[in-house]
Amino acid sequence: MITGSIVALVTPMHADGSVDWDALDKLIEWHIEAGTAGIGAVGTTGESATLSVPEHCEVISHCVKTSAGRIPVIAGTGSNSTREAIELTQAAAGAGADACLLVTPYYNRPTQRGLYEHFRAVAEAVAVPQVLYNVPGRTAVDMHNDTVVRLSEIENIVGIKDATGELDRLPDLRARCPDDFAVYSGDDPTAMELMLGGGQGVISVTANVAPALNAELSRAALTGDRDTAEALNARMAQLYEALFLQANPIPVKWALYHQGLIGEGIRLPLTLLDEEFHAPVVAALEAAGV
Secondary structure, three states: OOOEEEEEOOOOEOOOOOEOHHHHHHHHHHHHHHOOOEEEEOOOOOOHHHOOHHHHHHHHHHHHHHHOOOOOEEEEOOOOOHHHHHHHHHHHHHHOOOEEEEEOOOOOOOOHHHHHHHHHHHHHHOOOOEEEEEOHHHHOOOOOHHHHHHHHOOOOEEEEEEOOOOOOHHHHHHHHOOOOOEEEEOOHHHHHHHHHOOOOEEEEOHHHOOHHHHHHHHHHHHOOOHHHHHHHHHHOHHHHHHOOOOOOOHHHHHHHHHOOOOOOOOOOOOOOOOHHHHHHHHHHHHHHOO
16 A cells, blocks of 8 residues: 555646656656655646547656656556546556556546446456546546445455545545555645545645655654644645646646746646746745745
């Protein structure tokens, strides 16, 4: 089980939208040095929606090769097409990813039965450990706890990233899922409380710009050190808000550009951060000391 701060890593790009492989390598090295617990490659923050399937697979493979076993890689392989999710998951497993993260199928709004059958089909097709990802604000479908509990009985479905921010879901999952089923936060503002309440970590946007702080906060929360966790959480509170002033990953990519870590590149239909939001993002970075 991977525990702690897992970064939902951006995919650095040149001004023309092509992947900046050198910048990606540097980010991975930075996270390893900062104590990040895992790399989440090509999820929402990694612009999975606008990478082609070959690019998607290449970014995952590149992350695995650069990490070279020093840090686990969780590959985003979800899709609203079950066949495509299987294809991406097979490619990630073949590249050596430690686990895969699969978002609930978006846009087509499946039933709870459809969600169960979708994730079961992927799990049966590919033996790699798989983490469910529930983010109804993005997908327009909410996976209920009853469905998660059923899926947790499948051997290689090993956890869930819950981005609902609804902390009352956690005690029920902890009570009804196997002990080795991990619950990760996908919502930075509520991640501390989820970890203090028995969750295993966070798959974090904020970790992109503050990896060491996020790792330290996660360690404190996971060991029950509320005072330290609250102090670090307060330090990053402005970041939690500023990094979502526009659709993720627009603000976090601009923040990384401001930090001198990547170029400005982002793919349409996403655009560069509007100028009116530059000052709040800079103020949040300064408040966090990063």
